[in-house]
Amino acid sequence: MRAIPSRSSRSRSRIVVVGLALSLALAACASDDPGADEEPDPATDEQAGDTTDGEPAAGDGQAVRFLMAENFWADWRPYSSTALSQKRLERQIYDYLVDFPSGDLSQPEPSLATSWEQVDDTTWEFTLREDVVFHDGQPLTAEDVKASVELASGTAGESAYALTWAPAEVEVVDDQTVRITTEEPFAPLLVELWWTPIVSAAWLDGDESRLQSEPNGTGPFRLVSDDVNVKTMERNPDYWGEPAQIETLVWEFIQDPQTRLNALLSGEAHAIDRVPPEHLETIENEDGVELLGVTGIESVNLYVRTGRLPIWDESADFRRAVNLSFDRQPLVDNLVMGSAEAAGSFLPTNTMFYQEQQPPFTADPEAAAEALAAAGVDDGGPPFEIWVAEGFLPRAVPVVEAIVAQMQEIGLNPTVVTSDVAGLIDDAFGEDGTGAMYHLSWASAGDPHQAAAVYSSAFAWYFGDEELDALVDQGRTTLDPSEREQVYAQLQEHMWEQAWHVPLYNSDFTMAHVSELEGIIVQPHSFRTDFHRARLGN
Amino acid sequence: MTGRVLVTRLGHMVLVVLAVMTIAFFVLRLATGDPARLVNPPGTPENIIAQTRAQIGTDRSLPVQYLTYLGDAVRGDLGTSFRGAQSVGRTVMAALPNTLSLAGLAILFSAAIALVLGALAAWRPGGLFDRLVLGYAALAQATAPFWLAVMLILVFSLRLRMFPAIDMSSWRSFVLPVTTLVVALSPVLTRTARQSFLETLNEPYIKAARARGLPNWRVFAVHGVKSASMPIITLIGLQLGFLLAGAVVVEAIFNWPGIGKLILDSLASRDFPMIQGGILVAAVVFVVMNFVVDLLYTLLDPRVRAGQT
């Protein structure tokens, strides 16, 4: 496990402070809150029954606007996508059984579940919090947890979460107790639960269109308006924990980074997402705005599709040649900048059991030429397309341009295809795609299974490497931490050796906000931005 | 405009809109792969994609989809966004006033500027002011609107903090985007105004009006402006398309919640119903505006009113 680096000491200290505050959320007293000394917190339980439509009390009515870099992909059907934008929205609306506020995956904290115990290798029992109500007023019961977990894990229906989940059965012991059973031991269960929003069973079983358009959770905010690119949330006055301080929270998708920056600098937005590296310096030098970031959570690679470039599928030497054709470090230093790091493994750096692999891939024209010769290629091999999406991952196009230029120097024949995200996704996962490599990223919540599952037979990046598939399974089902560490050491070594994909770097995730906006948390192992404790100070 | 002319005219408008709908529909369908895949984020299981396909109706054959689309559109139903459950009609209609207010102000100011500058330039062709006006027109025409918008934001929003950089919140929000559009639209209008003033001023009735003892300003303001404004009105009708295109760029830069931004954003996620809805509404607005321009023309020119041309 790595510590959580952040851009400035000030924001780091805030993460720690707020993180601690959150871990003590149940018992949180007003004095823990840095802003509470200045004004009384009006959102007490006495007022909780008030309608939020009414005139807000003094010091209330805070409206915060957050500009997102990723479009809002899907509707509100839970577990239907792994899109990060969706998860970040859901984080405000829903609660989870457990929480890992410190970022330490060995330190789960209660959330909707107040306590739990592992009954045996495949069974866990959770005791649920009482007096929790959904936004529609219905109380949270064990039935809701059963419906949610079974759907998410793929037992009860189609789920995009099934990729990292294992099929789970949930037994309702009583209204406040559930038992979750998996067929095989499932090591990352608690981490998965941290990502699995608990949805009202009535909603899941009810009208499909209501499920799509009206998320009904127990979280600190509830959705009040749902436009294509703007999602407006309002404080949930009936929240079981301390109610949020922000009255209105607006999430808005703005694709252009410069527009987002303009909005922040001219005071029209309180926080912006995905600050591109070229803007870091500007924000650092500007008064009244601050950066907030976490590092190493996202693994950016050139992902290769099987069948698109036959020689890739067949020849490990060819793959090795490609991997030795360019340098990662200058890309990181000069283009991606920030706190990105050249990839040392196929797992992101902040993943549990991360091990840096040796030797690192660097530009080695001689070795690359030898590898090409060994692959039986003398003309640089067949031409292939590297696809890259504009406006999503920072500096994506220049990075790929730089890589392609270096590949061409040793005689390879790549071409760049730029597209928008949707076009790239279509080409990558559609049947008629023409590309061979795709500049994409994959984030994990810190558990290696989430990072590795994407390379298994469960996903499109699989090359029929059965050994790899077996290692992924083994990592999922091995409970003993040290044994599990061994499995992942083996897995990382195997992947590095085979190099089915082209590892590039682990990027950071940096957002910026106005200084008045205090208390935003970027969760260390996911960048689910949490506005629960955020407030506008002075 | 007689009843018959009106009916023919309306028929034309319907045909144009229909043609635009058809082109938009097929261009979008034929140019890409499976929208269901594009609606879902990467990593979505294939069976969910199939589910989406059935849900958004792209599993049916193209002709069926097209006819359904037309049928629904005739009934006023523009469908539902591929993303989430938003009604396309409601979303587009919510965006429309924002684009119209932007474009309307731009037209208003451009026309006013064009009339004033054109008139002053035509007052003494070849004079200093005329050269300045023509210089402005040439320079403004050579300025890429998006570049101007970027520079305006840099100076007036980020440096001077005078006007907001994005959004439509107060009257101040209008200043920079409208300025950008006015600079884009006014050169052509100004040149036309100048030229039509010059032509009007050469008309015998202008000389006759002066011979009747009318002071120059009055001849100019009443006789000149009224006659010279006709070509400008026609041109505004023709420039609406250009304006809409400019609005797309300006809306993207200023994050203006209008039709143009809606279309651009929807492109990013291949939200076909939303793109189609946006284009359809743009086309309807366009033909209606052209119709209004013609009506206006008729009101101003009694000859057209009487059916002569």
Place this chain on the structure above:
Amino acid sequence: MSDVVAAAAEQSAPKSTRAGRDVGRRILRSPLAMLGLVGTLLVLAAAVLAPWLSPHDPTSQNLAHILAPPIWAEGGTAEHLLGTDGLGRDVASRLLHGARNSLFVAVAAMLIGSGLGLVTGLVAGFFGGRVEALIMRLGDVQLAFPFILLAIAILGVVADRSALHLILVLGIPGWIIYARVVRSRVLAEREKEYVQAARAVGAGSWRRLFRYVFPSVWQVVPVIALLDVGFLIIMESTLAFLGLGLPPPSPTWGGILAEGRRNMVVSPWLPVLPGLAILVTVLSINLFGDGLAAVIDPRLRRGGMRRILPPSLTAASWHDPGTAARDESSPAWPVATGEGAPLLQVRDLRIDFPATESTVHAVRGIDFDLRRGETLGVVGESGSGKSVTATAILQLLDPPGRVSTGQILLDGEDLARASNRRMAQLRGRQLGMIFQNPAASLNPVLTIGYQMREALRQVTGCTRKEAAERSHRALLDVGIPDPARVARQYPFELSGGMNQRVMIAMALAASPRVLLADEPTTALDTTTQAQILRRLVDLTEEHEISLVLITHDIAVVAEYADTVMVLYAGEVCEYGPVRQVVDDPRHPYTRALLESVPRVETADERLVPIPGDLPDPRAQRTGCPFAARCPEVMDVCREVKPPRFDIGGRHDAACHLWAPDRVAGSKP
């Protein structure tokens, strides 16, 4: 690209090679157009020579040397004159290659648009019928919809975007601009004799189209194309800015700008430089295009509101070398003053229309008087200077016309030297004018009533109600039976005769002291003519208005005028009381005019033309202007300009036949 530009281009199509050479010469003389031409050529040269001019490979990266500042900024080096971009590529080289790519895309798109437009325009114009209807309907759809939206949609969803996509999407929508212009020119050309002749000798339609019509039609395309390229460069950069441009690494200006914008805050020059390149290029192209259009179509430069002040106000122009100095031997037309002085005295009036090549001397020193209550008939054929004289009295000469010498004295006040303000006061109140072609002299978009009331209120300062009453009376006076209805009507709703009456009513309503009536009855049938003239003369008598009646018809003068002045080629031939002149014409030209009058008794309504042409109005003149056509021409007539010889009784004639020494001898 606008229709206006297209229309301007249409008017400005070079007519022939000679005209083309002429255009070239005039472009050289217009500094702005020259600037544009030079700029355009420079950009073109940069584009063509980019591979040789560029100091570096535009795609070669140097990640160790990114975002280097340009040479003038701190840290800049001569190695990278304009610095480097986010990948360490040389900005100068990228801009040069960007010129190449941007121009290539724009020009290729233009070629597609103009090619399509040329073909469709030719076909539509030449074959007409259904083909034309179809093409023009398609054009309506094209114009009726912002196709750029669709272009954005297409480029947005085409995953594998290439230069070809871009060129097609940019180029195709432009066809309609070209097609419309070409079609209208083909329509005009199709009916020309040589095309018809080719048809007569059996040339097939395609052959006629390409062999005969095409060569005279294609010339409209270049000017539109030029401006189109400027427009397309901007469109290309706009698409690139929206992320829909050429795929990397090919640099285009729009692409460089869009990339540069990402580094805008750290390296502000990155978006500024390509922005300036676009600006300068498009500006150059537009200046050149404008210059071309303006040079070819001088209409764009003429006119204007401000009256060109008579240069006679300045001493330097008193002796215009273009006009002959006043003949010493002419009888003096002294300026009379005091009680009995004529109302209007015109002395040695010369009117010039200066042009670049040579000056037209429209009126060459004429003198005449208009007494109070008198009706002066001014006769002459077109080009004699009679209308110009009238407009000069009102100081409403069309530019570049000007009074170069002379005096126009109204009650002793010289109108040639009056200020604009003073003239505006005099017009309407003191001086009224009825123009020829009444329909064109009334504003088509304002009602008769409005135009009458407007003038009356301005001139008399009366109230709206009074003005309405007075115009009502004035319309009744000229014989309009239903003034209230006519006042609500527009000029085009009235017949020519009615419009004529309206003009007269308007002129008379304000009771000016002098009324100049320029061919007030042209294009009317004889009966109406007589009615209107009678009414006019009666009314002027009634209101004690002095009338100048300008006409080419000496019979009209004979009937209605008191005094007659016969003008020929800007000079006075004969002047005198109407009965004397008509009964005993002295100048051969007057005689010819009288003889040309159709005689009712012979039932021959045709005018008998006078053989020969008017002399060149631009030429310096020696001798009598009528000498070339005069049946009684003498040697002296070609050598010496005849002064106005006094015949007696206010009657004079400018003819050597009436030189005192000859008159003493024989009389023809």
